[in-house]
Amino acid sequence: MKTKGRLMLFIMLIMALGLSAITYYGFGQDKQLSINDIKQGLDLSGGVDILYQADKENVTDEEMAAAISLLQGRLDWNGWTEAEAAKEGTNRIRVQIPGVDDAEEAIQEIGQTAQLAFVDEAGNVLLTGDMIKNATKQVGATSKNAPSIPYVSLEFNDEGKEKFAKATEENIGRTIGIVMDEEVISAPVVQSKITDGHAMISGQFTGESAENLAALIRAGSLPFNLNVIQMNNVGARLGADALSTGVLAGLVGIGLVLAYMVCAYRLLGFAADWALIIYIALDLIVLSLFNVTLTLPGIAGIILSIGMAVDANVVIFERIKEELIIGKTLRSAVKTGFSRALPAIVDGNVTTLIAAVVLFFLGSGTIKGFATTLMIGIIISMFTALVVTRVIVNGMIKAGFHNPKNYGFRVK
Known part of the structure; x- marks a missing residue:
């Protein structure tokens, strides 16, 4: 059982490292699918x-x-x-x-x-x-x-x-x-x-x-x-400053989210952070793959979808906590927690996705850029929250981490 759990975690580790490497280095001389291959809008490139x-x-x-x-x-x-x-x-x-x-x-x-x-x-x-x-x-x-x-x-x-x-x-x-x-x-x-x-x-x-x-x-x-x-003219220097400011804001926000999740949920928070890294890499690769033009509002859409991905994990973890309080084992609590959190997560994300679709088809310019990155982020975040996080948590349990205290829960 421990061997299977470790194999699951190893596969997730390879996935995170591989996707991160692709987003940084890309493929070929043109660095396809990397962050350097993402088209930048006027507000970022001038x-x-x-x-x-x-x-x-x-x-x-x-x-x-x-x-x-x-x-x-x-x-x-x-x-x-x-x-x-x-x-x-x-x-x-x-x-x-x-x-x-x-x-x-x-x-x-x-x-x-x-x-x-x-x-x-x-x-x-x-x-x-x-x-x-x-x-x-x-x-x-x-x-x-x-x-x-x-x-x-x-x-x-x-x-x-x-x-x-x-x-x-x-x-x-x-x-x-x-x-x-x-x-x-x-x-x-x-x-x-x-x-x-x-x-x-x-x-x-x-x-x-x-x-x-x-x-x-x-x-x-x-x-x-x-x-x-x-x-209108948008200076190249102004665009570069806007890009660096937007990236810095995103990094600070992501860093605070990662730290909060580990502090609040320990191993569960670590699993959520792990899935979040995979989410960010997948999001950037998809933006490059579909030639999405990235703007400052688009960066805001990415950050918002990151928050929604973490929010989905919080809903799941709180459901697991409720199951542990009533006396279920950790393995059973995790299984039930993901099942019971699913309707709430799907409802919340679908309503936001509908709003993003409306903005995309009725909006223009920067509004459409925001809607595009938000739609992509919502779809990917649901996958990472409901699938990737679950695989990582189950891998941890099978690898031998059975004590609820290690997951941030204090139960009798």
């Missing part, structure tokens, strides 16, 4: 925050999705791989660019409106993006006996249909360039006159690149402009 608003009240979801795709494409073209564009409200888009110092310069780089045009080889504008009714990714054969490949299908409105028919008739054998903000994104060769209001752009497309091109073309035909209504 950068630029820009809020755009459409100059039209009734904007459809499709139009907003196209505008977001346009802005994200421009961010990628400028090499801002960590930058993100996201919908906010019904007609606003928030763009966050970590590591950039000048908001006005970033706005000039991104631009405010999508200028799409079809031009001939001499540079003459044949028709503009507002004449395109729709652009979609398709997969099929672009010529007879050809294999199926991804391509972009265009559909013009009545004005565009007429002008495109004239343009293709006059440019057979030549290219018509599709230009977005003075950059050629495609230049297909005209094979014949097209009169049905439909066109096809084929080339060396993947499914993803064809979808991206279709989204850019749709964005170029947006019936509204994007106006900057707010821009």
Whole structure:
């Protein structure tokens, strides 16, 4: 029995050490799954925050999705791989660019409106993006006996249909360039006159690149402009100070929690602390795995979920204490204590999880960051409190620690 208990504790020790090593060192040169691989928000790394608003009240979801795709494409073209564009409200888009110092310069780089045009080889504008009714990714054969490949299908409105028919008739054998903000994104060769209001752009497309091109073309035909209504700079130094302050606050809080649990519950507290270390490591790995952007409110969400994890252990330990007082053995008290604490723990965590889900879907910006880390933390904390802590406590009992006094309980 003692051998089995020691084996259980040894496995938990290896688990804690292994997960801690992963969070610190990660995998490979990029240190994947480590704390260094976690994306940092503007309030931690510094950068630029820009809020755009459409100059039209009734904007459809499709139009907003196209505008977001346009802005994200421009961010990628400028090499801002960590930058993100996201919908906010019904007609606003928030763009966050970590590591950039000048908001006005970033706005000039991104631009405010999508200028799409079809031009001939001499540079003459044949028709503009507002004449395109729709652009979609398709997969099929672009010529007879050809294999199926991804391509972009265009559909013009009545004005565009007429002008495109004239343009293709006059440019057979030549290219018509599709230009977005003075950059050629495609230049297909005209094979014949097209009169049905439909066109096809084929080339060396993947499914993803064809979808991206279709989204850019749709964005170029947006019936509204994007106006900057707010821009903020977050200095890199300010972000670094915020990160160090947040980490320090977290370490102090965790340290006090660890010390309190050992003082109050002795071996049970030590088991809870052991499980808490595993929880923190798992939480950080999941944040890195799912590319969650960490912000200061996000750090607050992590600390709050740590408190909930400890609270679950306190509920369990108090249930065990009640069972010991009525005369049950330690092994029986532990089994019953975990069973009776389960409904209260699940109810408390589920209600908090519901609130976090509501914040995530209805909130934005930093509120969503807080909700994300809180949701992840709640799920992991329930696992560590109900499973990991139980394995450690049972391992201690089987290893020979039978005296209730060693667990902080004073019973007759």
